[in-house]
Amino acid sequence: MTCAEAAAALAIGEAAQILARGGADIALAGAAEAKVNLTMLARQELLKRAVTNSNDAPERACRPFDADAAGLVLGEG
Known part of the structure; x- marks a missing residue:
């Protein structure tokens, strides 16, 4: 919580x-x-909000204004 x-x-x-x-x-x-924790990550994945198709290429994952954006790139700091 x-x-x-x-x-x-x-x-x-x-x-x-x-x-x-x-x-x-x-x-x-x-x-x-710390907002990024296992529960929050699991929730975002279950809701299909987190980007998972570009885990090996961060430069493709973080494209917030691209028409082909696939979801959120989570992080903090």
Whole structure:
């Protein structure tokens, strides 16, 4: 399950409350999320959204405005 920036907002809010009530002098809070995971990849494949016919040639796979585009090229970073 993903919840976008909610985890980061919660962590920052908790840190602010701890600081406000004097429970700590300093706090470090934040979060990270990785959208590309096995479940998401499987879902995109089952829905036939992911490009799979050009796995050996990335230059053919990523053509978002081409009339022959075959789907999404997934990645992050």
